[in-house]
Amino acid sequence: MILFLCLTEPFELRASHAQAIGWATVKPFIRYILVPVLFATGGLLARQARAQDIVVGEFASLTGSEATFGVSSSNGVELAKEEINNAGGLLGGRKIKVIMEDDQSRPGQPSAAVKKLVANDKAIAIVGEIASSRSLEAAPICQNAKIPMVSPGSTNPSVTEKGDYIFRVCFIDPFQGTVMAKFALDNLHAKKIAILQDVKSDYSKGLAQFFREYFTSHGGQIVTDLSYTGGGTDKDFRAQLTKIKTGQPDAIFVPGYYTEAGLIAKQARSLGIKVPLLGGDGWDSPKLTEIGGAALDGCYFSTHFSVQDKNAKVQDFVKKYQAKFRAVPDGMAPLGYDAMMILGQAINTASSTDGTKIRDALASVKDYPGVTGNITIDEKRNAKKAAVVLEVKGSKTNFFATVPP
C-alpha cells in the first residue's frame, strides 16, 4: 500500500508509464520481490538443527571496534561447547548447538540478533556480550521472553538489575573495592589507608565506597579520603599527595584509570611517599607502566584473570586454548568459557530445557570451579569469586595472588 503511495509520484507521466508496462517493467519487480520471499524461506531452512540438540544462542561483537572482545569470548564458548559435547553432552546425551550472531559492536544490532535467536532458532538460553551497553539492550528482550541470559564480561552493575533472568560470571565493578580492601588487610597487613578517587567516574566512586566499607568494618582505618577529576582534567596531584603524606598511611588506594594512576605514582615518589599504591582493573593496560615507569614498582591492582596464574585449571585452559586457536587467551576468553560451562551445568541441574527451571538452577550455582575462580551466583545474580592481584615490577605485571571474596 505504501509502495503504491510513492509510486503515484509521477502523475504527469502516467501515459508514458502505462506504455512501458511490459516485461522490462515486470522483471525488476519479480527480482525485488524474490528477495523478501527468500528471506522468509531462509527462516524455515535455517531451522535444521536436529530436534534433540540443545540450542544455545550467542551474540558477540565479532566485527567492529570491539571485535577482540567478541572473538575471544566466543572462542571460549566454542571451547566449552566442544568439551561438553565430547564428554557426552547434556541431559543424557543431547549435544549443545551454539548459534552465534554478530552485532558489529553497534547498538541497535543486539535487539534484532537476540530476537532472531529467541524467536527463530528457539534458543533456550543466551550467552552474550562483554560490552555492558549491548548487554543492556539485549537484557529486556531475554527477560520478557523468560530466557536466561549469561553475560561473560559485562561489569556494569545495572546489567543484572534488568531482571531475574539476567546473570553474569564476572564480578561487578565495585566488588574489586572489597577485594583490594581484603588484600590490603590480609596480604599487606595494612592498618592505615589513604584513598584518592576520581570524582567524575562512577566506577572509581563505587570501588572507593566498597573499599571503605570493608576496610573500616574489619579493623582498618581510612586516614585520608581525597579526590581528583579524571578524564585528563587533572594533571597535578601534589596538593592531595602532600596531605596524604602527613597521614602516614601504609598504602594508598587509587581506584581510577591507568593515565592518572601512572602520574599519581610518579608524583608520589617525587614527594618521598614510598608506600605501595593499589588499584582496580582500570589500571590494566600496557600504557600503565609507559606512563608511570619505575615509580609503579611494588604497586598492586586487581583484575579478572592472568595467564601466569599457576592454578592447574588456568594452565590447563591456556594449553587447550593455545592448541585450538594458536593464541594466548586474553581475559575475555576464560569468561566466555566459564559462562558456557556454568550454563551447561545449570541445564543438567534443571534436567530440563525450560527457561524458568534453568534460571532457578543458575541462581543456585555455588562454588562452581571455573577457570576464573570459584564462582557463586549471589542473590543479585552477580558472580562472587576470587579476583587476581597483579604486582607491577620493572615495567611488567606479574601474577601475585588470588584473593577470594
Add this chain to the structure above:
Amino acid sequence: MNYRHIKKWLLLAAIILSGFASHFSDAINAYYLQVVIFIGINIILAVGLNLINGYTGQFSLGHAGFMAIGAYVSAYLSNEHSAGFFHALGGASFFSVAALFLGVLIAGGLAAAVAGLIVGVPSLRLKGDYLAIVTLGFGEIIRVVIQNTDAVGGPRGYGGIASYTTLFWTYSIVAITIYVVVSLIDSTYGRGFLTVRDDAVAAEAVGINPTRYKVTAFVLGAFFAGIAGGLYAHSTTYINPSGFDFQRSIEIVIMVILGGMGSTAGVTFAAILLTLLLEYLRFVSGYQWLPEIVRRIAANRVIIYSLVLIALMLLRPQGLFGWLPRRGVPVGSARVKRTKLPPHAP
C-alpha cells in the same frame, strides 16, 4: 478520479491497513516484527534524507545526529514525564498512551528540526564536499554532547524506555512521511527544491532564494529523522550515543544513493532491500546445503554486504532503482546531462 484524491485515499488506506496489521502483531514472530519495524524506521530516515540529498542536491552526512536528538528527547520525555501525564489524564488507558506517544514523537521531531535549523543556517551556504564535512562534524558534535550529558546516562546509554512502537505507529508515520514528501515535491513550492538542485544561479535569477530552500529541506529532513529516532528509541527500549555515529549516517546515505537520488519510490525500495539484506545474510551461514567454505565466508556478513554494495555501485551507478520514475528526469533513463549553451549565443 483526480490524482490528488487518489493520493489522499491511499494515505488513509495505508494508515488503516497498518492499524489492522498491528492488531495481529502478537501472532507475528518477534524477530520478523522487529525487522519490519526497523525497515519502517529506515524508510522514514531515507525518504527524509532524500529530500535533502536527492531533491535539493545537498550532501548531508549528519542525519544520525538528528535521529539521536529525536530519540533522546522523546525517550527522556516519555521516561520522566509519563507518570505526571497519565495522572492528569486519569490513568494509563489506550488513548492516554497514544496521546503521550504522539506528543513525545512530535516533540522529538521538533527538537531535531530546531537543531536542523541551527546547523543549516550557517552551513548551507557551503556546497558539495564542504557541506558534507560540516554536517558530518555537526552530527558528531550532537553525539558527543549526548555522551557527556549525565541526565540521559551519558556513555552508559539510556534504558527503561516504554515499548510503545508498534506496526501501526511505524507505518502510519512512513505513509505520512511519503505523502508529505511526494505532495511537497509536486507543489509549486516543492519545484523550488528541484530548481535549486539543477541550477542555483538560474533559481536565484527567477526569484528563488537557494539558501532559504536548502534550509527548509534540511529542517524538514531533520524533523522526520527526529520522529524516526523517537520510534527507534521506543522500539529497542535502550539507546546509546554510539548507535548514532557517522556510520549510521552513511547507512542512510547509502540507501538514498542506491535507491537513485531524487526518487522517493526508489529510496523506499532501497531502504527495504538493504535492511532485509543485512538480516537475510544471518541465515546464509545456517544453510546446510551450502559448501562449508561458502558458509564460513557468509558467517562474516558484513563482508558480503559490503561486496554487494560495491557490485551494485559498479553495475548500477544511477541507483539500483534507476528504472523507477524520477522527478525531472525521463522515465527509464539515467540522469540527462544539461546541455550547455554556446558561450556567445546571440
